[in-house]
Amino acid sequence: MLALAWPLALTNLSQIALVLTDTFFLGQLGELPLAAATLGGNLYFIALALPMGLAFSAAAMLAQERGRVRHHMREMRRTFRQAAWLIVPLFAVLGTLLWNTGTLLRLAGQDPALAEAAQHYNRALLWGLPFVYGFLLLRGFLAALQRPGPALCVALAAVLLNALLVWLLVGGGFGLPSLGAFGAGLSSAIANLAMFLSLALWIRLDRRLSRFKLAGRFWRTDWRRMQEIVLIGLPIAGSMLMEIGIFSATALVMGWISPRAVAAHAVALQIASACFMIPMGIGQAATARVGLAAGASDARGAWRAGWxxxxxxxxxxxxxxxxxLTLSEQIAALFLAPELAETRQLAASLLVIAGIFQLADGVQAVAAGALRGLKDTRLPLLFAALGYWGLALPVGLGLGFPAGFGPQGVWVGLACGLAIVAVMMTLRWQNLAQRGGFRARRLAPLPRA
Known part of the structure; x- marks a missing residue:
C-alpha cells in the first residue's frame, strides 16, 4: 500500500503546490488579488468535481479489470477510451460556467470589483481543465498497473514550470509587468497542459505501457461502458462536490464578512488542502488495491487493503x-506580507481549527477511496450531503453570525461536519469489509460490451 500510495500522494501534493505558488505570489500583491484568486479558484474546483468523479470512477473500473487478468488490456483500453470521450460535453458546460464567473459571484452577493478580478483569473485557468481531466485518467490507468512513478515525475516538473511562469507573469520577473490574478490563472493552465502532454508522451514511449494502445480506435464508442462510468462516477462527483462546495460556500460567507476574512481563509484552506493531499493519495491507492482484490474475488485481500x-x-x-496546532503563526507568516498583521493573526487562528479536524478529514477521504474500490458510491454521497450541508454549514453559520464568533465559528462548523462524515464512512467500510462478507454482486465482473 505504501509503495503505491506515496507517489500518488506526492503527485496530489505537487498539484496543490501549483495553487500554493499562486497564493504565495498573490499574497505579496495585496488582499484583493489573493481574495479574487481564492473565490475564482473555489468555483473552478467546484466545476472540477464532476471530471474528477468520472476520472476516479474510471480508475476503479480499470483496477477491477486489471484484477480479473483475463483480457484486461482490451477491457482497460475500452474503459479509458469511453472515459476520455466524456470531456467533450463536460468542457462545453463547465467552460461556459467558468467564463461567467463574475456574474455568478455578483449574484452570490460578492463585491463587484472582487467578482471582476476573480473572472479574469478563471478565464485564464479554465483552459487547463480538459488537460487536468486527461492527466487524472492517465494517472488512474497507471495506478491500476501499480506504476505511479511517471505521474509523480511529470507533476513535480510541472510545479517548477508553474513557479517560473508565476514569477514571470505575477511577480514581474525580468522586469515584466505583473498580470495579477490573470497571470496566475494562465500559469496554472499552461502547467496543466504540460503535465498531460508529458505523461501521454511518457506512456507512448514506454515499451510496456504502449502495448495497451490507449488511443487505438479512439473513435469507437461503447455506450454501455460509458453509462457504467457515469453511473459510478456521478455519486463520486456528488460527494466531492459536497465537500468542495462546503469550503467554497465558506469562502463566499467570508466574503460577506470582509476581504481580510477571505484572504485569511485562503491561506488556511490552502495549507489544510496541502495536508489533505496525502490521505487523498492513500485513498486513491486504496481504490486501486481494493479494486484489484475485488476483481480477483479476494475478499480478505480487499479487507486488508482498506484497513x-x-x-x-x-x-x-x-x-x-x-x-x-503548534506552528500556526509561523505558517501563516510565510504566505502574507508583514504589513498584513491582522490577516496573519486571523489565518493563524483558522489553522489551529484546521489542526483539530485533520484526523477526521484524512479518515473520511481514505474510507471513501476504499469504498470506491468496491464501486460503492451512493451511500457515501448521502453521508457527504448530511455531514457537510446538513450539519457543517448550519452550525458554521450559527456560530459565525448569531453567536458572534465570525470566521472562527464558521470553521468550527466545518470541523463538526467532517467528524460526522468520517464516522459514517468508516462504519460503512466496516460493514462491507467484514472478512468474507462482500456480497457477490459487488465482486461480479462488469457487463461485457
Missing part, C-alpha cells in the same frame, strides 16, 4: 494536526 490505508492516513494526519 491498512485507513490506518496509514490516521497516523499521518495526527502528525499534521500537531504541526498546525
Amino acid at each position: 491498512t490505508a485507513i490506518g496509514m492516513a490516521a497516523g499521518f494526519m495526527a502528525v499534521t494536526a500537531l504541526l498546525l
Whole structure:
C-alpha cells in the first residue's frame, strides 16, 4: 500500500503546490488579488468535481479489470477510451460556467470589483481543465498497473514550470509587468497542459505501457461502458462536490464578512488542502488495491487493503494536526506580507481549527477511496450531503453570525461536519469489509460490451 500510495500522494501534493505558488505570489500583491484568486479558484474546483468523479470512477473500473487478468488490456483500453470521450460535453458546460464567473459571484452577493478580478483569473485557468481531466485518467490507468512513478515525475516538473511562469507573469520577473490574478490563472493552465502532454508522451514511449494502445480506435464508442462510468462516477462527483462546495460556500460567507476574512481563509484552506493531499493519495491507492482484490474475488485481500490505508492516513494526519496546532503563526507568516498583521493573526487562528479536524478529514477521504474500490458510491454521497450541508454549514453559520464568533465559528462548523462524515464512512467500510462478507454482486465482473 505504501509503495503505491506515496507517489500518488506526492503527485496530489505537487498539484496543490501549483495553487500554493499562486497564493504565495498573490499574497505579496495585496488582499484583493489573493481574495479574487481564492473565490475564482473555489468555483473552478467546484466545476472540477464532476471530471474528477468520472476520472476516479474510471480508475476503479480499470483496477477491477486489471484484477480479473483475463483480457484486461482490451477491457482497460475500452474503459479509458469511453472515459476520455466524456470531456467533450463536460468542457462545453463547465467552460461556459467558468467564463461567467463574475456574474455568478455578483449574484452570490460578492463585491463587484472582487467578482471582476476573480473572472479574469478563471478565464485564464479554465483552459487547463480538459488537460487536468486527461492527466487524472492517465494517472488512474497507471495506478491500476501499480506504476505511479511517471505521474509523480511529470507533476513535480510541472510545479517548477508553474513557479517560473508565476514569477514571470505575477511577480514581474525580468522586469515584466505583473498580470495579477490573470497571470496566475494562465500559469496554472499552461502547467496543466504540460503535465498531460508529458505523461501521454511518457506512456507512448514506454515499451510496456504502449502495448495497451490507449488511443487505438479512439473513435469507437461503447455506450454501455460509458453509462457504467457515469453511473459510478456521478455519486463520486456528488460527494466531492459536497465537500468542495462546503469550503467554497465558506469562502463566499467570508466574503460577506470582509476581504481580510477571505484572504485569511485562503491561506488556511490552502495549507489544510496541502495536508489533505496525502490521505487523498492513500485513498486513491486504496481504490486501486481494493479494486484489484475485488476483481480477483479476494475478499480478505480487499479487507486488508482498506484497513491498512485507513490506518496509514490516521497516523499521518495526527502528525499534521500537531504541526498546525503548534506552528500556526509561523505558517501563516510565510504566505502574507508583514504589513498584513491582522490577516496573519486571523489565518493563524483558522489553522489551529484546521489542526483539530485533520484526523477526521484524512479518515473520511481514505474510507471513501476504499469504498470506491468496491464501486460503492451512493451511500457515501448521502453521508457527504448530511455531514457537510446538513450539519457543517448550519452550525458554521450559527456560530459565525448569531453567536458572534465570525470566521472562527464558521470553521468550527466545518470541523463538526467532517467528524460526522468520517464516522459514517468508516462504519460503512466496516460493514462491507467484514472478512468474507462482500456480497457477490459487488465482486461480479462488469457487463461485457
